[in-house]
Amino acid sequence: MNWPRARAILLVSFMALDIFLGYVALGPKQAYGEVTSAEIQRAITRAASAGVVVSASIPAQVTAASFLTVEPWQVDRLATAQKLLGVDRPAVVQESREVTVWSYAGSLVTSLASGVVMYLPAQGPDGRKDLDTRSARVLVEDFLGSRGLLPPDARLDWVRKAGEESYVVQFRQDYQGAALFGGYITANVEKGQIFRIRMVWFSPKGYSGKKRALVPATDALITALSAGESVVERGSAIESITLGYLSEPLDARQWDAYPVWRFGFSNGSFVYVNGYSGVIERFGEPK
Amino acid sequence: MHNSAFWDLAQDRALAVLVALSLLLTLRIWLGIPMWDAGFEPFNPRTSNPVDPGLGNVLAPGVILIHQGRDAHYGLPNGTDDFNAVWQGGKTLVQALSAISGLRRDAPPATEVAQARTDGPSLEFVFDEGYQLSTLAKVLNAEIQEADVTVDRLIMLASKTPVIYVRTYPKLEYLAYTVKAESTEVFSLVKKGLSQSVPRYAELPKTIGELQVSPGTYAPRDTLQMAPLNVQADPTPADGVLSTFFVDLKILRTIVERDGATIYSDGKRGARAYPAGAVEYNQPQPGDPEPDKVAAIDRAARFAVQHGGLPATACVDKVIPGTKAGESTRVVFGFRFSGIPVIGVRGIISVSLNSKGVEAFLRNFRIPIGQTGTSRSVLGARDALVSIASQSDKLFGDVSPGQVISMELAYLVGAPSEQVEALKPVWKVEFSSGASVVADAYTGQATRRSAQ
Numbered sequence: 001m002n003w004p005r006a007r008a009i010l011l012v013s014f015m016a017l018d019i020f021l022g023y024v025a026l027g028p029k030q031a032y033g034e035v036t037s038a039e040i041q042r043a044i045t046r047a048a049s050a051g052v053v054v055s056a057s058i059p060a061q062v063t064a065a066s067f068l069t070v071e072p073w074q075v076d077r078l079a080t081a082q083k084l085l086g087v088d089r090p091a092v093v094q095e096s097r098e099v100t101v102w103s104y105a106g107s108l109v110t111s112l113a114s115g116v117v118m119y120l121p122a123q124g125p126d127g128r129k130d131l132d133t134r135s136a137r138v139l140v141e142d143f144l145g146s147r148g149l150l151p152p153d154a155r156l157d158w159v160r161k162a163g164e165e166s167y168v169v170q171f172r173q174d175y176q177g178a179a180l181f182g183g184y185i186t187a188n189v190e191k192g193q194i195f196r197i198r199m200v201w202f203s204p205k206g207y208s209g210k211k212r213a214l215v216p217a218t219d220a221l222i223t224a225l226s227a228g229e230s231v232v233e234r235g236s237a238i239e240s241i242t243l244g245y246l247s248e249p250l251d252a253r254q255w256d257a258y259p260v261w262r263f264g265f266s267n268g269s270f271v272y273v274n275g276y277s278g279v280i281e282r283f284g285e286p287k
Numbered sequence: 288m289h290n291s292a293f294w295d296l297a298q299d300r301a302l303a304v305l306v307a308l309s310l311l312l313t314l315r316i317w318l319g320i321p322m323w324d325a326g327f328e329p330f331n332p333r334t335s336n337p338v339d340p341g342l343g344n345v346l347a348p349g350v351i352l353i354h355q356g357r358d359a360h361y362g363l364p365n366g367t368d369d370f371n372a373v374w375q376g377g378k379t380l381v382q383a384l385s386a387i388s389g390l391r392r393d394a395p396p397a398t399e400v401a402q403a404r405t406d407g408p409s410l411e412f413v414f415d416e417g418y419q420l421s422t423l424a425k426v427l428n429a430e431i432q433e434a435d436v437t438v439d440r441l442i443m444l445a446s447k448t449p450v451i452y453v454r455t456y457p458k459l460e461y462l463a464y465t466v467k468a469e470s471t472e473v474f475s476l477v478k479k480g481l482s483q484s485v486p487r488y489a490e491l492p493k494t495i496g497e498l499q500v501s502p503g504t505y506a507p508r509d510t511l512q513m514a515p516l517n518v519q520a521d522p523t524p525a526d527g528v529l530s531t532f533f534v535d536l537k538i539l540r541t542i543v544e545r546d547g548a549t550i551y552s553d554g555k556r557g558a559r560a561y562p563a564g565a566v567e568y569n570q571p572q573p574g575d576p577e578p579d580k581v582a583a584i585d586r587a588a589r590f591a592v593q594h595g596g597l598p599a600t601a602c603v604d605k606v607i608p609g610t611k612a613g614e615s616t617r618v619v620f621g622f623r624f625s626g627i628p629v630i631g632v633r634g635i636i637s638v639s640l641n642s643k644g645v646e647a648f649l650r651n652f653r654i655p656i657g658q659t660g661t662s663r664s665v666l667g668a669r670d671a672l673v674s675i676a677s678q679s680d681k682l683f684g685d686v687s688p689g690q691v692i693s694m695e696l697a698y699l700v701g702a703p704s705e706q707v708e709a710l711k712p713v714w715k716v717e718f719s720s721g722a723s724v725v726a727d728a729y730t731g732q733a734t735r736r737s738a739q
Contacts, residue, residue: 007298014305021312067540210537255542255550276538277554 034060035216043218050225051234056241056264058218064211065275067256068175068245070182070202073115078102081109083147084119084197098251114249119197128192133159136167140187143194144171151201154185160268166190175204179244181262181272200249208256214275217241220261224271227283231269240264246272246281340601342426342585343377345620348412349602349628349695352488352505353481356407360505361481362488364626364695366600369485373410380412381429383443384420387451389432392463397502400442400452400461404490404503409444413505413693415603417456422581436462437580439692440503445475457719459501459692486511491668491691496676501690501719506668513728514662515709516624516698518653525560528595528650532558532568565651565703566595574643576609577616583608586645587618587638595650597636598622604630605723605736615639615646624655624698630715630725631700632736651703659709665728668694671714674731675724682724682735689719699725 040058047054081090081102090102090109102109106122128135137159144150150171157172166189173183180202188196215223221241225232240263247257259275271283351363351373363370373379403409417439424431440454449466489508491500529536529551542550547562559567577583584603591597597620604621619634629635631651639647666674672691675682682688694717698710712728715736726733 004295004298007302011298011302011305014302014309018305018308018312021309025312069541208541209539210535212538250542251545253543253545253547256540258540274554279554 033062035062035218039216039218043221046222047225047238050232051236052225052232052265053237054221055237055239055266058221058241059243060217062213062216063243064213065243065259066207066211067209067258068178068180068247069205069208069254070180070247070257071205071254072113072203072249072251073117073199073201074203075115075201077111077117080117080149080199081111083149084109084117086147112249112251114251115201115203116249117197117199119199121194121196123195124193129165131165131167131189131192133161133167136189137169139189139192140169140194144185144187144197149199150185155179157184158264162188163190165192173201175245179242179262180204180247180257181244181260182247182249182257202247202249202257204257205254212276214243214259215261215273215278217243217261219278220273220275221263223273223278223280224261224263224283227271227280231265231267231271231283233265233267237266238263239266243275340597340599342588345584345588345597345601345603346414346418346423346426346581347374347377347602349415349693350413352411352413353485354404354407354409354411357405358489359407360404360488360490360508361485362505362507363485364623365602366623366626369482370626377427380441381424381427383441383451384424384427384429384431386449386466387431387464388467390465395452395461395463397461399463401502403442403444403446403450403452406446409442411443412441414439414441415693416580416584416606418581419579420453422579426581426585454503459690459719491672491694495669495672497679498672498676498688499690500672501692504691504693506694507696510664510667511696512662513665513696513712514658514660515711516627516629517656517659517707517709518629518698518700519656519707520703520705521564521650521652521654523564523595523652525564525566528566529558529560531594532556561703563703563705565649567650568594568645568648570644570646572641572643572646573613574615574641575612576614576641578608580606580608580616583616583618583640586640587620590638590640590645590648591620591636591650594648595652598652600624601636602628604628604634605717607721609641615641617647621697627712628695628697628715629653629655629700629710630697632702635700651700653700653708656707663729665696665712666714666726666731668714671726671728671731672716675714675716675726675733678733682733683722687720688722688724691716692719693717696728697725 040060043058044054077100082088085102085104085107087104090104093101093103098113100111108120110118137156153174154171155174157170159167159169162168169187169189171185173180183200183202185197185199187194242262244260244262245257246260247255260272260281261275263271269283269285272281274281347365349365351370353361353363363373417437420436420438421431436453437456438453439456442452444450444452451464451466452461454461487508488505491504491506493500493502526536533539533551533553536551539551539553544550549560551558556570577586583606588597600623601620602623604619607617609616617637617639620636621628621630622635633649635652637649638645695715697713697715699713700710713725714728716724716726723736724733725736
């Protein structure tokens with residue numbers, strides 16, 4: 001055997017191999033590729049076998065994301081109560097570090113240390129009876145907007161008819177174009193008037209930690225189909241697939257929201273699949 | 288020619304480096320092994336916090352009683368020179384266990400054992416917990432014919448015909464064993480002389496107020512002087528301990544609590560790092576409780592050694608066995624300072640484990656600096672029990688705590704703290720029901736440590 005020649009060939013081969021491996025292992029991570037059309041088709045077929053139609057487009061790109069660090073909503077709690085109650089000096093019903101309750105003319109505002117605010121207005125005479133989803137949304141938008149309670153990072157998430165004369169309107173929080181599903185303002189409208197508002201909002205501090213590849217939407221969709229019959233009803237459809245961040249309101253200094261795929265079903269339910277682990281984090285009808 | 292040989296050698300070595308590099312990079316890509324600069328420094332326990340005291344030392348008795356006849360009783364607390372001289376690293380117990388002939392008389396009258404203590408000379412090992420004799424022998428590499436007895440006391444009576452008594456646990460009944468004729472040499476140790484500083488002990492009365500005391504429970508006879516013990520936070524970085532649980536903390540979700548503690552979670556497991564350096568770890572995985580206490584202690588000690596280490600003077604504070612499926616057995620460690628146990632409200636190191644593995648771990652270790660302030664008289668054992676008896680409604684409600692089976696002086700560590708903390712001495716009192724009470728040794732103010 002001609003060892004010098006073989007060695008030269010091996011040297012060149014391993015050098016090329018090491019350059020390639022080095023690039024894969026240590027090189028830029030922005031390019032995570034795309035799932036193939038065959039994989040998308042496989043996810044659609046799996047959904048069809050569960051009796052679910054996928055009417056939303058399935059993102060093909062495989063992306064990477066880091067955590068989003070958030071803090072409890074840094075808001076003047078008294079000012080929020082004043083705006084909701086429409087009065088300068090609401091009566092303090094209860095006050096502690098964990099919870100404060102204000103009232104005025106039968107209406108109540110409860111503010112928790114985790115940043116959650118709840119508003120229960122006193123019920124007056126019935127309002128408009130000819131509401132539809134659009135006019136219900138306008139009613140809520142007008143109320144929140146006129147009182148300066150619709151943050152600039154709020155986006156309309158969905159409007160749903162919940163009963164004979166009742167609607168639910170939900171705004172969600174966005175951060176730099178990414179949905180922050182844990183943050184929302186939900187208003188219940190009944191008989192032409194708002195009868196409850198729940199605000200869960202965060203103060204995002206920025207992205208943190210390493211960027212890591214997320215499970216592809218196709219894999220997350222297949223996982224979401226196992227959420228249970230209460231969500232994945234035969235004959236239903238997946239109407240939206242959105243990548244965003246999820247978090248619960250916590251009584252803490254700061255914490256990490258994590259990336260999730262959210263699948264919106266035609267029956268009004270959502271399934272949230274953890275973008276890192278691929279496990280279902282939450283499912284069911286929205287709160 | 289010379290240049291050619293050098294060039295050949297250089298190329299061979301370059302090829303070897305390239306092959307090794309390709310293997311390394313392949314490993315990183317396939318297995319996701321982080322590069323060194325991406326992880327944390329490997330955990331490097333301080334010299335003041337050795338990693339493995341050895342199971343034999345952890346299981347060693349808390350005190351060895353020496354009965355020299357009539358009311359001459361002496362106590363050798365674990366960790367003192369006198370204790371070490373008698374214990375000899377477990378050799379004495381090994382010889383005693385090996386001397387058992389296997390012929391036993393069940394349940395000799397209690398008066399016989401009491402008489403053995405009074406007549407002397409005898410030597411009594413008082414363990415912190417009830418251990419299965421066979422497992423204890425196995426840990427200490429002793430050969431023993433007896434197998435199925437759980438004991439918390441072993442008495443070596445050096446009479447004309449040497450006898451070994453053991454007290455069964457939890458029934459607190461005695462068994463007597465004859466000793467092999469060729470194995471009586473170890474009994475000569477019983478007659479060994481003691482140094483002047485060895486404290487006198489006395490048997491506690493059988494009732495104090497409403498409290499029942501198990502016969503054969505001894506405590507220091509004379510009033511002792513004790514000063515508080517200053518301890519400081521463990522300087523071991525919490526990140527170092529946490530990195531023994533998680534490969535890379537940077538990929539974990541974190542929650543920074545209002546008190547400054549940080550919770551790390553990967554969705555299945557969670558860890559809390561306190562600002563003072565204490566670390567708590569949880570991984571819910573229901574299984575069957577570990578029934579064997581020694582096996583539980585062995586597993587817990589190995590886990591603690593892997594995750595931050597055990598103090599060199601670690602001792603078993605308490606073992607709380609799970610009683611049904613889904614529960615864990617909790618092993619609580621303390622450590623000794625000059626022979627006095629340092630224990631925690633929740634343990635210095637606590638490990639909850641079951642058939643599936645470890646469910647919970649707490650490390651709230653403190654570095655002892657030394658005693659502080661002036662020494663003051665502490666309550667005697669009897670007075671401490673009188674005080675506990677007067678608070679029994681508050682401590683036990685309507686449920687009887689059972690008999691007092693042991694009591695000793697200790698130092699009690701509170702919640703994690705960054706500050707230097709002066710630990711007051713306490714009386715640690717254990718009851719046959721499993722209840723545990725600590726009473727301030729200066730004032731007698733008592734609190735419960737655990738549920739029955």
